[in-house]
Every structure is written in structure tokens, then in C-alpha cells.
Amino acid sequence: MRGYAATGFGWVLTAAVFAASPGLSEDAPRIDTGYNSYGYPGMIDMPVAASRPDGELAFSVSSFAGQTRNTLTFQLTPRLSGSFRYAKLENLLPGGTKALYDRSFSVHFRFADETAWRPALAVGLNDFLGTGVYSSEYVVATKTIGERLRVTGGLGWGRLGGSGGFTNPLSFISDRFETRPERDIGRGGDVESQVFFRGDAAFFGGVEWQATDKLRLTAEYSSDSHPDEDPAAFERKSQLNFGATYKVAPMTDISLRYLYGSEIGVQISTALNPKTRPFHGGREPAPPPVFPRGAPSVAALSWTGQVEESAAYRTRVAEALDAQGVRLHGFTLAADSARIEIENLTYPQEAQAVGRTARVLTRLLPPQIERFDIALVSAGVPVTSLAIRRADMEDFEHDLDGAWKSFQHARVTSPAGRSTPLPDRYPRFEWNLKPYLSTSLFDPDDPIRADFGAEMRLDYEVVPGLEFTGAVRKRIAGNLDESTRPSNSVLPRVRSNFNLYDKEGDPSLTDLTAAYYFKPGKDLYGRVTGGYLERMFGGISGEVLWKPVYSPLALGVEVNYVKQRDFDQRFGFQDYDVATGHASAYLELGNGFHAQVDAGRYLAKDWGATFALDREFGNGWRVGAFATFTDVSFDDFGEGSFDKGIRITIPISWITGEPTRTDYTTTIRPVQRDGGARLDVGGRLYERVRPLHKPALERGWGRFWR
């Protein structure tokens, strides 16, 4: 053997390995579709009948004449996008300089694609939930002419039918389309479907010219009458707008505009697409190669069934798995098979943990072991068992279609009974110290507030399934305590006193619980949790989930009895207590879409249901929306009329390329009130169990051989 160490064995310039750049896709359209000033696909103020690439998540800020709009837009499907907008409208309110803050939602749906003779067609609704400042609807057609020119024309209603309006053409269907009823603004949040496409309509249109690959020039005729802004904030002299948009980075545009004959406007839009990973497959080192039996191997010993030998194998397997970021939970050798229980501590895809475990086993176990039974364990409970033939590992390691073949040959079942942990697995104590960031959005006094600090979390696992956990937070910097708005809720103040919790809870005990996880039967999972469950409530919580290992459907029931905690978030309680709970149905719709319905009693003792729809990308990104309707009237609920919001989960592995299960989730609510508020208990079963079940394993199986 040569002295390889002396000859520079190893990548000298590994850091540069990821640096090269792929070319632009050849299929990219010649004319870029931009985001308009309202943040949805459009020209300047007007829409276009085009969409952004599927999955794109964009943030845009536009400003002119004191009108600032911040919009988050998600291309939910190739045809449908949804936007959430937070706007500041200055100089609107009578008598002065006070600004109006407005939250609104939009949807844009492209229902027909462009053909040689027909334009693309799209329809959209703006501000269909909020207080109605931007309330409008449109139908729009866009046709490309040549390679660099695109013409758009459409018909707008509401705000988009305000300038140059004429009698609604839909009135030939029914006279009721002729007038647009005054919106009963009330508390906002009501879906005002009775006003959609009613009242005067007006034409709008425009031309976009892609002058170079980076520069796009736009001229449009706007039908937006700015009923509230003109003349309070600015004066419209013309309905013609002109703009230039320059691509400063592949996903970032800046725009400069001349608007309504009197104003200059600017906009910046930036986007990312969860489907595109900065680090491609990831930066983890290569997996250990499979050792075929018969090849020179470190495990050429044979196994005679001695207990001491089993212990020696166990130790070696545990060490090798530990190096791969997998914890060995149980180990049993039989005559021709090995049962291995593992806990995946590292990989976002369970399939990768399974693949690396099976590779390690081919290297270390004696040759007469023909089959690996690998059980995936979560919180001491065996959730899924995969039977993998050792010969398949040897045969498919270098097979062109090895991923699919190995999945087809693996038998995935729900293991019966309990786990059989190693003697040194329990008890185990762990702690960690991490930074936290807590934000509060949309307070008109200060639209973004945040606290930053340190969180220490303790975790003590006593026996399989029994865990004591707790966390303490200490603020380092922030301004959440500056909020001075008292709750004006007429409901029990189960959430709306959040600023009192922010103010008084430093340091705070965010949670301190004892939890027991168990498997009461085949396809059944159970949890009982007691203690300080979340920062505002403590008590006891019980949950049972039914989910077969192969099924896209799961059903669950959760029952809780909780008492409201003191604002200082130490050990005391207030007088308010409530029995709350839900029956839940979870369904994987396919293509990454997940639906969830929770029906039951909420913290303010209101009864109702929450509907949620999330799109989950194969790499762990999630973007979703939810809405809760309860028997609390919209008036009693207060601002917003009902609870709703959007939520985004960003896997840290997507950003860093390193394998890690850490992710960051944020929920954005236009307003936090007391109706439709659910207990926020940790360890809910569905998201613990689902990633270990067959549909998720199958989707992630491409990583089995990584």
C-alpha cells in the first residue's frame, strides 16, 4: 500500500466544490412576469393573465404618495396564487396626518393558457376579507406578440371599475349586478361575496416590452380610481402609468414608475422558490459503502449465538450509527435476522436514516444475518418497521433504479408491542441553550416588534415514552413590552392579553411538562401530558390518534382541562379554567397538499372548527393557511371577525445544506383575538408519526442511497 497520507490524500479545495453555477433554463419565457404594486402578478397597478413559477414565495414592497404596500405572495399551484398584504395608507383619515393600516388578502387564478390565437385568461379577487379599502375584482387577458412584447387588457370591478366606469355588462344576466352594495365593513374579515363583480365596470390595459434580459418597460391604462387616496393623499391627473423594471439579481427586481401624471413610485420584489435548494442534494459526507458478503470485510466473523458476541456486535453497531447521526435504541440478533431500533436524530428524511443504518449493518453483522428489521422509534414508541433483505442492499447499491427497487422490496409494517431498549438507553438527560426570536406584527403603534433572547431547554427521558421537559427564556433585547394597547375583547381574554405576558414574563417558564407516549393498539398512538403546557395555560392534555402505517388519512381526539397561567409565567394560575378539546381529521391530498379539520371547543369556550390547508414540499418547506369559525359572532370576535392566518415552515437544512431536523416555523395572523383560539400543547401526535409512515418514506426514498 502506498503512503497515501504523504501524497495529499483528500480534497484540497473542498470549499470550492459547491461554487459553480448552472446556466439559466432554456425554457424560461422571454418576457418576465413581474409583481405589481399590490404584490400579485401584474404590470404597475394592473394585473396580467400570467403566473409566477409554481411554488415561488415572494415579498414585495411598493411605495408612492405615502401609500406603502408590503405583500407576501405564494404561487400555491401553477395557476393559483394567494397574497397577504399589509399596507400603510398615509394622509387618508379626515383632518390630518394619521395613517390607516390595512391588512388584505388577494387571489389570482389563471384559468386558460395562451395559445397561438387565444390570450391567456385570469380572474382575481382583491381584499375579499378585510375592511375593503382595496376591494376589487377583475378578469384579464394577456397575449404575447413576438418575442419581447406582451399586451394585456381586462375588465375591473369595485376599485378597478372606478375610473372610466360604465354600466356593468353582467347586468344583462341580472339587474342586481348594476349596483355594488355599500360594504358593511363592520369588523372586517367577512367574505363579502355579495359585492363581487357588482357595480360599474371599467376597462384597463397595458403593454410590456422586454427591452433586454434584465430591463422591462411598461405602460398601462389604470382603471383604479383610488377613491380614498384621491385627493387626500395625491391628485390623479391622468390614468396612464409608466414604469421600468430592472432585474438586479435572478430573483430580485426593482421598479421605478411615473404614476397618474403626478407621482413617482418605487418597488422592490424578491422571491425564492422552495423547490430550488441552494446546496442541491446537501453537504453531508458520503454514506458508508455496502460490504457484500464474500468481499473482504471487517465483519468476516460468524455468529454463534453467544450473548457476549451479541453485545460486542451491539456496541460496534451503536458506535457506527452514532457517527452517522442515528441513535441505536434497541438491538436483537436472531438466527438469520437482526431487529434494530433506531432514532433518527439528524436527517430530514427518515429514508436516509434507514438507508445509512442498513449500510452500516451490511458492514458489521455476521454473514448469516439475511434480513434487517429496522424499527423507527419516536419518543420510545416503535412507529414503523421496515424489513430489508441484506441481499437487496448488495444487489441494488449500484443499480440504476436502486431507489425504487429497494423501496419495492422493503416490507413496511406497523410494529406490534413495545420497544426493547438497550440497557443504557434510559434514563437519559439532555439540555441545550439556543437563541429565540419572538415577534409581534401589525400593532398600528409599531408594526414590527420583536424580542430576542436565550432559551434553555431540559429533557429527561426516564423510561420509554415517559419524558419530562421544560424550558426557560431570558430576554436579552427587544421591545415586545412596549405594547400599550389594552385588550378590548368581550370574550374571556384567553389570547388577547398577550402583551401582558410579554411585559411581565421575563424571565419566563415557557413550559414544564411530564408526557407519556404509548401505543394502545395497532395503528393507535396515545399521549398524556400534564403541567405547564404552554406560556398561557397549564393543566392536563390527552390525545389518541388513529393512523395506519400506509394510510393518507388519520383521525384523532384531544381532550384538555386547563387553567390560565399568571402573566409572569412562573408557577401561579389565574381564575379562568376551561375544558377544551377537538376531534381532528388529517388527510394527505397528494402532490404535497395536506388538509386538516379540527372541530371542538376552543379556549374561550366557543364551539366551532378550524380548516387548514398546507402545501408541503419534498424538502420540508411548508406554506399553509387556516381559518377558524366558531359560534362567537363576528361582532363579539372583534377586529377581523374570525381567526385566520398563514404559516410557513423553513427547514434549516434547506438553507445550510447540512442534514438537520431543525426548522423554523412562523404563523402570521392579521390580528390575534380570543375567539377560535386553540391550546398550544407540545408533542401532538400526527406530526410525530406521519414522517415515519409509508407515504412520507416513499416520497423521501430518493435519499435512501445517500
Add this chain to the structure above:
Amino acid sequence: MSLRTRSLLRAAAFMALAGLGLGGCERVMSALDMGGNVGRLEPALIGPDRLAVTIPATGAVALLGPVAQNGDVTVWQTLDGITLSMQRDVLIGTRGLGEDLMSADAEGVLALLQAGADADPVPHFRTHLDGEDQTVFRSYYCFRDAEQPDAGLRRIEIRCTAPHNTFTNTFWLDASGVIMLSRQWISPTQQYMNVRHIRG
């Protein structure tokens, strides 16, 4: 600015906008337990041969030793946890490079190398993972170009084409048909690698 930095900046910019204040610094990440969870395997060599490999697009240079043999496929490894799987010196897989070649079939290419200059083209398949961890197959047709003598070796080019991608692999064979040197395509970000097989 490289793509990697730009993408990171983009992600970071987005997260800052989303109200999240985590940076991309490696040290911060390891302190937060966000990386470095998977150890690099010490290569346990099974033979005296070595591969001297360079990847010009990234500037990587390495010597690899054989760590596993499965049929006629040898897995070669660097010290820092990158492996190349070679079927009789034709690349069929990489791991640890980021945009890895997950699998490929080498039979057709190996047959072309042994065939005459007028050999019929052969189909060739390669797989990689997309951004959502789905396996993507690419199919090519590979043509063998005329053989050239080059520094005492036989130099053979094999041109593989698909609608949006074409690459040309070059092999230098000795008189007995053993591959001594090669230049082989990996993936769009890694592009080509140059391989010299040092027989020990």
C-alpha cells in the same frame, strides 16, 4: 459572487424579511447544533490502487483509495468523505459532492469502448435528485467517435446527447483495453472530472 453565496444571501434576506434573525455563519450553526451531525468515515482501504482526480469547475484535487468492491463496481473514497463509484473505471455514482450523480448505467458505454469505430449508438441513463428529493431520470444516446492514438494510449471519445444536455467523455485505454485515464461528466454544477487510475 458565486451561486452559493447568492442563494444564501437570498435565503438570508428572505428570512430577515420574515422576521427571523439567523445568520449563515458556520460557527453559529455548529453552536446551534445545525450542522456537522454526520461524521466522515475513515477510509478503510481494501487495495493498493489509487485514483488521482481533479474537478476543474470547482478546483477540487484529490487522491482516492478503494474502500469497497461490489461485483465489478469499486467505491473510491477521499479522506474528507467523498466517494466515487466506478464500474470498471466508468463513473456510475458520486456522494458528498452536493449535486451528486445518484446512479448511472455503464454497460452500454463499456461495450462501446470495446467495440469498433462504427459501433451503433447505445442508450445511457443517469439519475439525480431534484430539490424535493425526487429521483429524476435523464436518458441519453451515446456515440463512439473514431479512436486516436495519444501518448502510447488509445484515446476514445464518447459523446452522449439528450435534448437539453450534451457531454463528451474521453477515455485513454492501454493496448489491452484497460482505462488508464479519463475525463467524465458528473453533473451541471460539478461538470467534468479528470481521473488517472494509478495501479499499485
